[in-house]
Amino acid sequence: MAKREKRIEVLNLVKQFGDYTAVNNVSFKVYENEFFSLLGPSGCGKTTTLRCISGLEEPTAGEISISGQVMTSAEENLMVPPERREIGMVFQNYAVWPHMTVERNISYPLRLAKKSKREIAAKLDYLLDLLELQGLEKRFPSELSGGQQQRVALGRALSTDPKVMLLDEPLSNLDAKLREQMRFELKDLQQKTGISILYVTHDQVEAMAMSDRVAVMKKGDIVQEGSPHEIYENPKDQFVADFIGTMNFLPCTVTAKTDQGVNVRLGNGAEFGLDSGAERGDYILAVRPEDIVLGSEEGTDCEVDVRIFLGNLIEYRVRLGEDYLRVQTDASLRLEPGDQSRLMIKHGLIFPK
Amino acid sequence: MRKANSLILGLLLLLVVSSAVFAQSKILLYTSVPLELATTFAENFMKENSDITVEVFRAGSTDGINKIWAENEAGGVRADVIWFADAASYYTFKDAGLLYPYKSPEAEHVPDALKDEDGYFTAARMINMVIGVNRNLVPEGMEPKTWDDLLEYGSRAGMGDPLYAGSNFAVAAAFIERDQGWSWFERAREANLQVLRGNSDVARGLAAGEFAATMVLDYMIYDLQKSGAPVDFVWPEDGAVSIPSPVAIMADSKNIEAAKAFVDFTLSQQGQALLVKDGVIPVRGDVAPPEGMPTADQIDMMDVPFQWAAENTAEIRETFEKIMY
């Protein structure tokens, strides 16, 4: 891969509110034409990080550069005000101004930049078209739906062609259908404009679907950074494993090391081989629902507890001794609650207890 | 405290006696007499007349007279007896038929100049417009002797507004009568004499030294002297303006007899003696005035054409406005 330009660089960022440390020594980079997500539960410091980058919050320590220029440096006491950072930003509640029409909301940054009337009109046309807001120019935000308001906020953030855009949970106030649609639109938009997007969300599905890279945050730290695929396949610890996708956790014991990996024994006594380098001892086994084969010839005995149709898939909850597991199979396997069956674990991860 | 105690005692006594023997009657007095004095008056009266209760409503003359007009407009004056310092208004009240005529036997001791010939009202108090001086600014022997001298103090001299204060309205009428016109006021305007709202504002300004000399009411200076203010008064050589403060019974009163008793009391020797204690000159020749004050008949009084003033109120007010504002 050719060397890409760094658009955002965050170095050892710390932000404290009184005694409380919201962001604790966070570093990451966002490259050109990249969709980068900060993912984590509420209170993990992701929004604070974003606000530090935007310049709305002054960090306690660390350095932030945008497009190669240092914008914030606690050490050098440097703080470029937000309006001179040339970033677009979309807020969780959109923050479209209730006293301005759609048109004025979107063109506001252009007017501040003292663009000519023709330029503004052309840009407005382009954005209204891109965001499918034609015909709503003269409306006030209170006369718009949530999705429309959200697109106005996007339009406003995009109007000055920023190289970097920050989005703070912009889809969380939308209904499911619209949210899914907007995911595609956002991704599409990013690809069309080549802009770098830093996206903050607590919704792992959203992060997985759109991001080129994801950083998972927990209590002010970045726990793991990588492509969605890497993180999904190889979560670094139990927190990430739990936060990303669906995961079953079972107590287990590594009984022996083998050529292929290790032998693992579950609570009900069932033993099987797994690809791992763990030493002997007690662990937690993490298994994704799709990595379990239900209704196999071999394997350990289990009992079907609940069945849920998902259309193309069926999800079962099965009892394995004392433990319950979620299992996904294709729609062809039909078991009833109470049926006895067998299951095999194809793939799993071992985390320390 | 003693006053309050005796009041309570008196009231209790009253209650016991009256419930046993009489039907209690009640009169309402509207007055501009200072509250403390008015209360003392009422208390003493009730001691004498245990079957009558007096309620006192004390307000400035203008406010009180406003209230009477407002009540009259709205269906009936509530007061049984009124006692204000605005003599001219009594003529207006009389013409409007608001007063009840009563010639009190005690009124015989009051000079004719101080009572209405038809008995609609009788002065129970006399207040005198004199020249007040601030002793820090006007040393002994240098004080203004006449109303014209007062004008020499220019903007350090002041007076109350005839549009607001009944006593000053009387002064205006007296000066017009004397000068056969507005010449004094025209000179006052030229000299930039300050016109304040009420006489108490004037007295306050005099005590504080804002004014060196003012046209002001005698009892206010007496009061201020008592509280230690460096003020004094001069009886002008060309005559003080004495304003009778009449009592009158309202025609709407439902307790005419009780009201009559109250009027008698105010004019009696006993009632007048109460006033003297507060620095007020009595209306009766047979009651000694406060120390250092003249008796009513010793005062050089200017003629005040009250009747004429009452009939020409609007014109006087308008002219005053035109000259002074």
Place this chain on the structure above:
Amino acid sequence: MPAKSAVKKRSFDIRNVLMVFILLFFLAIIVYPLFLVVVKSVSTKTGLSLENYRKILLSSANMKAFWNSLWVSSVATLLCVTAGAGLAMFVVRTDIPGKSWLKMLLLLPYGIPPFIGAMAWAQLFGPVGYVSRLYTNLTGAFSAPWNIYSAAVVVIVLAVYQFPVVFITISGALGKIDTSLEEASRMSGAGPLRTLIDVTLPLITPAILASSLLAFVGCISNFGIPALLGFRARFFVLTTRIYSALAIPDMTLATAMAVLLAVTAGIPLLLAKRLERRSGKFTVISGKSVRPQTIKLGIWRIPIFAVVLTIALFAGVVPLLSMIITSFLTYWGAPLNSANMTFDHYKYILNLPMAVRAFRNSAFLATLAATITMFIGALVSYMSLRAKMKGAKVLDFMGTIPYAVPCVMVAIAMILAWSKPPLVLYGTIWVILAAYLVRYMPFSIRTTNATLQQVHFSLEEAARVSGAGWAQTMKDVVLPLIKPGLVAGWILVFMPALRELTISVLLWSQGAETLGVVIYNMQDAGYTQIAAALSTVVLFVILSGNAIVRKLSKGEITI
């Protein structure tokens, strides 16, 4: 999106009964008396005519007073709204030190009766006031270079006394702004100043308009300040003219001027209503709870603090101190030394039955006025905003009329309406209560409207769906939710009612004295020091009341 209020039509609805009841109440207590004033103003000896108005318009003195009322109120409003908005901005949105103290100091003028405040200013800055004397002693000048008895000072003092209302309203609005709206502007490339102009100001425009109106009406109907300070400058306004018309007596002329005054105050009221409707679509419910963002003042922090503190001291503390000093003086304007100080005035008022009675009466009147107006206000707001009942808008309008009606006119209306049989209230404490209800109804309706708008429909609907009837829902859900707002509104009626003067001075009677009346009478009779002592006691009571309420509400409610 809020759903339509889910009210099922029933043949009998308790709310309709309540509405009819309130309608009758408003008709009797507001519409009928005010109507009588209007009738009086067009009555002449020969019948109904506009003669009285012609008289006003032809009299140059009256027209001058009218013009004076207009410009003085406009300039004072401009002054106090500018100052109020600016100071609210600094106190609410910046990192200025000592915020809660500054806030309290800035609200102090609210606790001093205006005419006492005017006296306090005169004592300091009058021709021989303490400050003026200090100035002449220091500079050797013959007199101070200012003249307190001037139109300019009337404007300034009016502005100072209307300031707290403006400050409270605008700081409230500022505190409620969703800060992300401002942040969005910064991200769009606007600096702090541009953001202030383009985003913050438009968002608080409704609050600015509302408080301007309140201030304007307050200024134009004020009597005490122009009477005390304007008189010496021979500067008259409509209220002082009305007062002298009552003394002539010319009731019809007085009523005509009062109607003129009401119309003058009513026009901006209607304008503001229209603007408010237009700005109604500016309201957007925000999704996230608001985290107030403070602007860092940097090196300006201390200089700005000094300026704000100076203003607060000048407007509130200095006249207050002057009032307290006066209350100990043997006579007004006495040189300041221990020989001229005395406790006598306090002893006097504590032993004065009238003062004790006035305390009781005022507390009684203020309590009832606040409770009744808030209760009816809450019902009216609920019916017009929530139940969207037909006719409730009419109630809302009726209840808001007195907003534009000067106090003098309210008092005259009460005299005209309640002194004739069958119902004679005049001469009793009840007529003052009736007047207070008229006077304070608009304030409570406004407060309850604002409070109710913050409670989401769905909460109420959830109660209805859970099986609660309308009354039950009110009791269990709506009332508890709007309680803090109601309590705050209650206090905002209670406090001014406690020291009300303009109305009660025309309506009081023996036994029904209010604090304002007693203070005014003392002042009028020349006992300025006693008036000051009583005012000091009243202020002390108000401040301790404030402290108690603050403590009980854990700092959420202040006066």
